[in-house]
Amino acid sequence: MLSDKLKKTIRSCHEKLAAQLTDYRNRPSQNFLVAEIAKTLAGEYHNTQHICVIEAGTGTGKSLAYLLGALPLALAKKKKLVISTATVALQEQLISKELPFVQAHSGLSFTFDLVKGRQRYICVHKLLNVFAEEAQLSFMPTLSSPLNNEEKASLQQLQQAYSDKKWSGDRDIWPKPISDKVWSLIVCDKHACQRQLKSHQHCPFHLARNKIAQVDVLVINHAVLLADLELGGGKILPEPEDTFYVIDEAHHLPQVTRDFSSAAATIKGTIEWADKLLKFSGKLANTIVAQKAIGQNFKLNDALNETTKQLKHVRDMLDNAEYEYNSDEHFRFNHGQIPELLQQRAKDIADATQDTLRSLTKMHEALSSDVADGDVKTTVADPLLIESGQYIQRLETLQKLWYSYAEKGQSMPHARWIKRLEYKNHHDYLLCDCPIEVGYYLKDQLWQKCAGAILCSATLSALGTFDHFAFASGLANEPGVRFIKAPSPFEYEQQALLHIPKTDVEPTHPDFSQYLIKALPSYLDKKGANLVLFASYWQMEQVAKGLRAKGWSLLIQGESSREALLTLHKNKVDNNQGSILFGTQSLSEGLDLPGKYLENLIITKIPFAVPTSPVEEAQAEFIESKGGNPFLSITVPEAAKKLVQSCGRLLRKETDFGRITILDRRLVSKRYGQAMLDSLPPFKRQID
Structure with a gap:
């Protein structure tokens, strides 16, 4: 239960923060969220399941709400507060703005830090010795070709900057992009860059991890959260049962989970690096002090030879198979069912890969122990640990793929x-695997273990319900889970007009692009700030070409970086020139153009996704097999959420105003369209 003392603390914090905000306005919706978050985490609604799903649109002030609702409780109950986001922009906002403000003015005493995955940091030993070990690098699985002069110069710059203490070893802080090829040579990895080895104890990743135990609030991304869950929880982050989680931008969580649970590997490519591993393992065994390494090497060779033999069988099988590949060179197994012969090969490969992985891991650990004991010099061991670590990572992915194909x-x-x-x-085959549903994984690994969780986003419901998100995230029918829509502070009817004009051509008609070229000029404001959103790059480019031929000046997504485009757009508006920005779906989320920078939003058509990827096709197939309708179950709800996101670009503050025009009559002519229309904010409407 939420004690009177905690209630008083939360109210006091809120009052102190409000006093520091010059433009502060009391928002009932924010007050409501603070109370609901605190009561949920305190267990007022359920004894064991302390989870709340919140849809809170722009202007609600949800980040301040969850800090006020969760932080005092976390501190009082000695729990860690972990805030997970999907975008770097929100992480930066929390770290540089929201948390410092709360820390300075709330009266609460707490510490906070940003937690990144190890792949964002260098391994110091790798960086400082990359040229000394260049002879060995040619054998490393990650290096496809020798370094060119530009890449060598980049490494030398990184070395010098780190040695001069002008760079911390964080990839995101380096002012220029670091190529993936260069980064692969110096990146921290869990197998080679181990904390117990003296030469790695001062690597930036380990220094950052050392601080975690002392920090009260950790800001992470969804990938770090999933990485911790994959390890069983509590390995990178604090133990789930000792943690309150805030999952911001939660609508991304199911997709990130699916990506994390996927696996892929080539056939011939695997055979090639397996042959390199055979040669490498002898070198590794000869370096290890213990004699038992020789026995492990024999086991590794036997298992790896079996893996290679079975992979060659699969290669020959696929070469002779009469599979009908589509235009993207994909062949999908219906219902995910593998032919019996391939499944048997998969079982054999999964078993052999597991044996290989077990032996190589033991050899890797033995060499790490030799280094820790001083029996093998670091300069000798580190190149071998780096290379064996990369083979271990490849074997883990390989084992995951074939274990799934074996349907174990x-x-x-x-x-x-x-x-x-x-x-x-030559040619090769990439075999891929991806779970269709991941809700069960989140339920088992996170929701049923954590001390509490708040999931929030501006778009979590679809067509008026949370059903779609609840199922995808593993929260459907879970006891005690609460679903809340926070009322918006915007006065939509006074701030915006939603116009659906009559159109001469249906959006599905081949002539729709030509219709847009003809019709758009009558809806554009030459002197104002315009954003036109398209459902596809192809159509955007066709329409842009047609309008430019008529003399229109346009800013087109993809012709410059996002930042450069927005800077040009704002400069034109500031100089009273007017601006017309063309973009696709990626500009409908996270784009913030407040006030005069966007007053006229045009959406050309409902953003339906075409299920062309193998995963989307399999998902539709699975729903059909259960007697469902994929279009109504997946496509429509997803499009409805995207439409809400698109419309959300117009009003960013309570003082904003403008017009939304949607050139898709299906919103009024189709039954699902009416449901989509009803899910939009209550703008003033004009339907011709």
Whole structure:
């Protein structure tokens, strides 16, 4: 229960923060959220399940609400507060603005820090020794070709900057992009860059991790959260049962979870690096002091030879199979069901890969122990640990893929497909696996373990309900889980007009692009700030070409970076020139153009996704097999959320105003369209 003392603390914090905000306005919706978050985490609604799902639109002040609602409770109950986001922009806002403000003025005493995955940091030993070990680098699985002069110069700059203490080793802080090829040589990895080895104890990742235990509030991204869950929880982050989680931008969580649970590997490419591993393992065994390494190497060789033998069988099988690949060179197995012969090969490969992984891991650990004991010099061991670590990572992915293809211990549906790869002198096959549903994973690994969780976003409901998100995230029918829509502070009827004009051509008609070229000029404001959103790059480019031929000046997504485009757009508006910005769906989320920078929003058509990816096809197939309708179950709800996001670009503050025009009559002519229309904010409407 929420004690009177905690209630008083929360009220006091809120009052102190309000006093520091010059433009502060009392928002009933924000007050409501603070109370609901605090009561949920305090267990007022359920004894064990302390979870709340919140849809809170722009202007609600949800970040301040969850800090006020969760932080005093976390401090009082000695729990960690972990805030997970999907975008770097929100992380930066929390770290540089929201948390420092609360820390300075709330009266609460707490610490906070940003937690990144290890792949964002260098391994110091790798960086400082990358040229000394260049002879060994040619054998490393990550390096496809020798370094060119530009790449060598980049590494030298990084070395010098780190040595001069002008760079901390964080990839995101380096002022220029670091190529993936260069970064792969110096990046921290869990197998080679180990804290217990003296030469790695001062690597930036380990220094950052050392601070976690002392920090009260941790800001992370969804990928770090999933990485911790994959390890069982409490390995990177605090233990789930000792943690209150805030999952901001929660609508991304199911997709990030799916991506994290996927696996893919080539056939011929795997055979090639398996052959390199055979040669490398002998070198590794000879370096290890303990004699038992020789026995492990024999086991590794036997298992790896079996893996290679079975992979060659699969290669020959696929070469002779009469699979019908589509235009993207994909062949998807219907219902994820693998042919019996391939499944048997998969079982053999999964078992052999597991044996290989077990032996290599033991050898890797043995060499790490030799270094820690001083029996093997670091300069000798580190190149071997780096290389064996990369082989271990590849084996883990390989084992995950073939374990799934063997359908061992699986009860949930998976999408499985092959992509045919054509090269200049040869071809290969990429085998892929992805779970269709991931809610059960989040339920088992996070929701049922954590001390409490708040999931929030501006778009979590679809067509008036949370059903779609609840199922995808594993929260459907869970006891005690509360779903809340926070009322918006905007007065939509006074601030915006939603116009659906009559159109001469249906959005599905081949002539729709030509219609847009003809019709758009009558809806554009030459002197104002315009954003036109398209459902596809192809159509955007066709319309842009047609309008430019008529003399229109346009800013087109993809012709410059996002930042450069927005700067140009704002400069034109500031100089009273008017601006017309063309973009696709990626500009409908996270784009903030307040006030005069956007007063006229045009949406050309409902943003329906075309289910062309193997995962989307498999998902639709699975729903059909259960007697459902994929269009109504997936496509419409997803499009409805995207439409809400698109419309959300117009009003960013309570003082904003403007016009939204949607050139898609299906919103009024189709039954699902009416449901979409009803899910939009209550703008003043003009339907011709």
